[in-house]
Amino acid sequence: MTIRILPAVGDPDAARAVAALLSQLPDAEPAPAVADSTALLGALAAATAHEAGGQGATAPPEAPAAAVEGLPEVLLVHERIGPVPALELIREVALRFPAVGVVLITTDAGPALFSAAMDAGARGIVGLPLGYDELAARVQAAAQWSAGVRVHLGGGQDAPPGPSGTLVTVTGAKGGVGTTVAAVQLALAARAAGRSVALVDMDLQSGDVASYLDVQFRRSIVDLAGIQDISVRVLQDAVHDHHTGLGLLLGPEEGERAEEVDDRAARQIVTALRSRYDVVIVDCGSQMQSANAAAVELAEAALLVTTPDVVSVRAAKRQVRLWDRLQIRKAADTTTVVNRLTRNTEIQPPLVAKATGTQVARTTIPAAFKELQPCVDAGRMQDLDSRSTVKQALWALAGELGLVGSPAVRQGRGSHRARPSLTGRKRKAITAGAAPGAGAVSGPGPGTASGPVSGPAPGSGTAPGPGHRFGPRRAAAAKSPGPFDPAGPYEEG
Structure with missing residues (x-):
């Protein structure tokens, strides 16, 4: 799964640090950081409008469900983003773009801020200074949540009709x-x-x-x-x-x-x-x-x-x-x-x-x-x-x-x-009770080719009728010659 990530970081030094860590994440596709809340909301709205068929940058929250495909899976919001404060920005994104998983980057990872961020609609918090393991875990969790939401919101192609094959x-x-x-x-x-x-x-x-x-x-x-x-x-x-x-x-x-x-x-x-x-x-x-x-x-x-x-x-x-x-x-x-x-x-x-x-x-x-x-x-x-x-x-x-x-x-x-x-x-x-491992499964072993193959002609493609997909069941065999007798030592109690 390729994870599209959009960082929203106003401070240039912090933006470079975030970009360096994101470049190390497997399967990540980070976009260039946006510097303020206005640019962020504009970029998300433009992506939505493009996928929805050109409704313009002011596409409403109830834009067609297919529009979610143009949005990143994960949005990283730095605590010093402006001019809209970080928590208010998260709340706005959650309301307008519910298929985007938002992660807050902050120096205060205490329970009070964590609760406030969750109430605003964030999917996780990453503490500063940034660490690779914590950032990777939060990004992966937010991406999985986003993928789940898109199945329900996306309709059409991303909402499979159920088993058919x-x-x-x-x-x-x-x-x-x-x-x-x-x-x-x-x-x-x-x-x-x-x-x-x-x-x-x-x-x-x-x-x-x-x-x-x-x-x-x-x-x-x-x-x-x-x-x-x-x-x-x-x-x-x-x-x-x-x-x-x-x-x-x-x-x-x-x-x-x-x-x-x-x-x-x-x-x-x-x-x-x-x-x-x-x-x-x-x-x-x-x-x-x-x-x-x-x-x-x-x-x-x-x-x-x-x-x-x-x-x-x-x-x-x-x-x-x-x-x-x-x-x-x-x-x-x-x-x-x-x-x-x-x-x-x-x-x-x-x-x-x-x-x-x-x-x-x-x-x-x-x-x-x-x-x-x-x-x-x-x-x-x-x-x-x-x-x-x-x-x-x-x-x-x-x-x-x-x-x-x-x-x-x-x-x-x-x-x-x-x-x-x-x-x-x-x-x-x-x-x-799993059987002992046998390594990679090999092909048929040595032997001599048998005569004509029984069954349908190769590639005939003729499917048996309903209720007879595998043909009539074989009748019970006569008594087996030699040591292999189903009624003999082979039969388990």
């Missing part, structure tokens, strides 16, 4: 099953079909979507976590516009910052993205936290990626049971995607469906790491050859989910009603 989450049964590869290719398939697509890295501790798409971008999902009301402009600042047409909201580079994104922030971020994009794909990784649990709870389609081996299928079943115990998602509402499947694999999709109790996607993903390796190593998953069997299968899966055709009839869990936020019990259980 399709939300799909992609979760790994364990690390290394190909979760990120699947999420990236599903997003690229939807984008190639003409849909506007956001790809979110919500594997907050070890996500690496940026590496798969060769992106270096300093903003991340953490930048949105502390904002109460996410406007369109704030969202644009945090989302990277990739040259493929995808909007990327990346995970933090510092894994310890994952705890800053809780379930409340995740819900707010996902809702803001769905109001702007036709399709939102969330890579949840394999470590369950309150943030990605909230995304799974809201999703129209929750995909669980597994490989056809005992360890992965057992991990998939544990994940499904965890979601069910915490009332995040029922097994019947979850779609399992089988990755790295070969004809000779002992564990086939019907057995996965029986073991996990979930639906299994008709489209399976073949084991063909040689096709992926050059693109994975180069960090250019978007350059995967269209003849790749893996790409064809994942794009066919996008068709099965209704992501590449006309918008499907939304009957998902997130579209019926607002979901309650995670309870303390859920959050505590998720935190205590």
Whole structure:
């Protein structure tokens, strides 16, 4: 979020000191200081009039709501401003320009002046001599308050109409099953079909979507976590516009910052993205936290990626049971995607469906790491050859989910009603029971390419009819050969 700051400082020495500190603030866009109250009110009125369509410098307080976009988020008022006294000036600004967060700079930061400043309409006080940490904290708090007010006053573009885009989450049964590869290719398939697509890295501790798409971008999902009301402009600042047409909201580079994104922030971020994009794909990784649990709870389609081996299928079943115990998602509402499947694999999709109790996607993903390796190593998953069997299968899966055709009839869990936020019990259980970290999610592993891919033709874009988005549920499989018997040692009590 870029914070526009207008200092109102009459003393030249104080103005230089303020400008020096403001230049060090991250994401700050300070304007030249104005020297007196008359110039300040004129500048604010002119900005309002320009955005409102040229109503002139005398635009009334009730000017069109869209006019707030031309105003700075933060106004710094020095105590020695004149000719109007500082507190009277703050009161005037609060009445005429309520979307501007005002911070008073003063030598007296005592409770009496603090109370008077709050009554006048200030959002904070910074004591003299100025300190970087205090100034940064007050500016950030005032900017967040301003952004929230603009959502309600701004109308139009900055007041999203509510969720409308399709939300799909992609979760790994364990690390290394190909979760990120699947999420990236599903997003690229939807984008190639003409849909506007956001790809979110919500594997907050070890996500690496940026590496798969060769992106270096300093903003991340953490930048949105502390904002109460996410406007369109704030969202644009945090989302990277990739040259493929995808909007990327990346995970933090510092894994310890994952705890800053809780379930409340995740819900707010996902809702803001769905109001702007036709399709939102969330890579949840394999470590369950309150943030990605909230995304799974809201999703129209929750995909669980597994490989056809005992360890992965057992991990998939544990994940499904965890979601069910915490009332995040029922097994019947979850779609399992089988990755790295070969004809000779002992564990086939019907057995996965029986073991996990979930639906299994008709489209399976073949084991063909040689096709992926050059693109994975180069960090250019978007350059995967269209003849790749893996790409064809994942794009066919996008068709099965209704992501590449006309918008499907939304009957998902997130579209019926607002979901309650995670309870303390859920959050505590998720935190205590998170699966061990597995580092960055890798693509499909070694193997031989399977035969023709089942499911819809690649890129067909044919969405199943209402109530059949994922096709008929697989019938229970016959008794499994060999040691992997769902009724045998695998079955948990």
